[in-house]
Amino acid sequence: MNSTTDTPVTVIGLGLMGRALAGAFLKAGHPTTVWNRTPSKADQLVAEGARLAPTVGDALQARSLTIICVTDYQAMHELLGASDGELDGTMLINLTSGDSAQAREAAQWAGQRGARYLDGAIMAVPPAIGTAEAVILHSGPQPDFEAHKSTLDALGTVTYLGPDPGLASLYDVAGLAMMWSVLNAWLQGTALLRTAGVGAATFAPFAQQIAAGVAEWLPGYAEQIDSGSFPAEVSALETDARAMNHLIEESEAVGVNAELPKLIKAMADRSIAAGHGGEQYPVLIEEFSKPRND
Numbered sequence: 001m002n003s004t005t006d007t008p009v010t011v012i013g014l015g016l017m018g019r020a021l022a023g024a025f026l027k028a029g030h031p032t033t034v035w036n037r038t039p040s041k042a043d044q045l046v047a048e049g050a051r052l053a054p055t056v057g058d059a060l061q062a063r064s065l066t067i068i069c070v071t072d073y074q075a076m077h078e079l080l081g082a083s084d085g086e087l088d089g090t091m092l093i094n095l096t097s098g099d100s101a102q103a104r105e106a107a108q109w110a111g112q113r114g115a116r117y118l119d120g121a122i123m124a125v126p127p128a129i130g131t132a133e134a135v136i137l138h139s140g141p142q143p144d145f146e147a148h149k150s151t152l153d154a155l156g157t158v159t160y161l162g163p164d165p166g167l168a169s170l171y172d173v174a175g176l177a178m179m180w181s182v183l184n185a186w187l188q189g190t191a192l193l194r195t196a197g198v199g200a201a202t203f204a205p206f207a208q209q210i211a212a213g214v215a216e217w218l219p220g221y222a223e224q225i226d227s228g229s230f231p232a233e234v235s236a237l238e239t240d241a242r243a244m245n246h247l248i249e250e251s252e253a254v255g256v257n258a259e260l261p262k263l264i265k266a267m268a269d270r271s272i273a274a275g276h277g278g279e280q281y282p283v284l285i286e287e288f289s290k291p292r293n294d
Contacts, residue, residue: 006029006030006031007030007064007065007148007150007151008030008031008032008033008064008065009022009025009030009031009032009033009064009065009066009067009151010032010033010034010035010053010059010060010064010065010066010067011025011032011033011034011035011066011067011068011069012034012035012036012056012059012066012067012068012069012070012079013035013036013068013069013070013071013096014034014035014036014038014041014042014045015041015069015070015071016126017069017095017122017126017129018034018036018069018070019041019044019045019126020126020127020129020130021067021069021095021129021155022034022045022050023045023048023129023130024129024130024154024155024156025151025154025155026045026048026049026050027130027154028130028154030151030154031051032045032049032050032051033050033051033052033053033059033064034046034050034051034052034053034059035052035053035055035056035058035059039052056079056080056082056086057082057086060080060086060087060090061086065091065093065148065151066090066091066092066093067093067095068080068092068093068094068095068096069095069096069122070096071096072096072097072098073094073096073098073102073103073105073106075096076094076096076106077106077109080092087110087113087114087115088113088114088115089114089115090114090115090116091115091116091118091144091147091148092110092115092116092117092118093117093118093119093120093138093148093152094106094117094118094119094120095120095121095122095136097121097169097172098169099166099169099173100166100167100169100170101166102169103119103139103165103166103168103169104164104165104166106119106165107119107140107165116141116144117140117144117165118138118139118140118141118144118145118148118165119138119139119140119165119166119167119168119169120136120137120138120139120168121136121137121168121169121171121172122134122135122136122137123135123136123137123172123175124136124156128156129155129156130154130155130156131156132156132157133156133157134155134156134157135156135157135159136152136155136156136157136158136159137159137161137167137168137171137172138152138158138159138160138161138168139160139161139162139163139164139165139166139167139168140163140165141163142160142162142163145160146160182211184260185211185260186203186204186207186211188251188256188257188260188261189203189207190203190207191251191256191257192250192251192254192256195254195255195256221280221281221282224280224282224283225282225285230276230279230280230282230283231279231280232278232279232280233280234280235280235281236277236278236279236280237268237271237272237276237277237278237279237280237281237283237284238272238277238278240268240281241265241268241269241272241277244261244264244265244268245265247261248261248262248265267284267287267288268284268287270287271283271284271286271287274286
């Protein structure tokens with residue numbers, strides 16, 4: 001994937017992901033400066049044409065588009081805080097994992113030091129960087145994103161979410177919630193079928209079909225959530241709760257862990273007790289939207 005400019009780029013942090021980011025920029029033809037606490041991690045990138053900056057301050061002096069991808073936001077503040085003077089005029093894109101509050105705080109912190117700031121989240125593994133399969137989320141001022149999109153295109157499929165710097169982090173964890181929930185449901189079903197001698201590979205195609213079918217429901221269910229109205233067009237929550245009981249009972253009968261379905265059933269029971277048993281499943285958003293007070 002090639003971007004349309006040769007904008008200079010600086011990458012700070014050369015873990016597996018950072019090295020993949022820098023490598024994608026080099027491949028796209030961007031003059032690339034790199035820095036890492038352990039300089040030897042830059043050896044291969046230097047061999048490919050990158051410039052190794054001796055200090056973080058030197059890396060920032062280039063006034064190039066600066067990507068930072070380090071362990072956490074604390075590490076980012078420790079690294080860049082020692083170079084406050086060099087941040088003035090820098091376009092900083094933070095692809096470090098963290099939460100939305102940290103992202104908003106970092107945006108304010110960077111702005112106070114004269115830097116432009118976009119927060120981001122990488123929805124990909126390092127080998128996918130530089131391909132369309134790598135989805136990179138960005139949030140913050142739209143003009144800054146648009147100004148650098150052609151350069152960022154070297155990394156994969158770049159997406160702008162909105163002006164709130166915390167949106168990329170929120171989308172990141174929301175995506176993780178989807179990923180783990182789908183995988184956990186598949187593992188629950190796999191554990192059940194293994195008790196009858198059915199292997200995971202045999203179950204997987206059927207599980208894919210179910211997952212794809214459920215995904216088709218999401219736009220319609222989203223309309224119910226956004227409107228706050230949950231008519232039982234397909235099934236009432238109290239009907240689903242009876243099916244949950246069946247899943248729990250079957251799991252216990254065959255010796256499979258039933259903690260996950262019991263958790264969801266407990267949430268459904270609370271919603272039914274609050275008078276929502278005749279409404280459709282998305283009404284559970286009200287249970288997901290409030291903390292559990294034990």
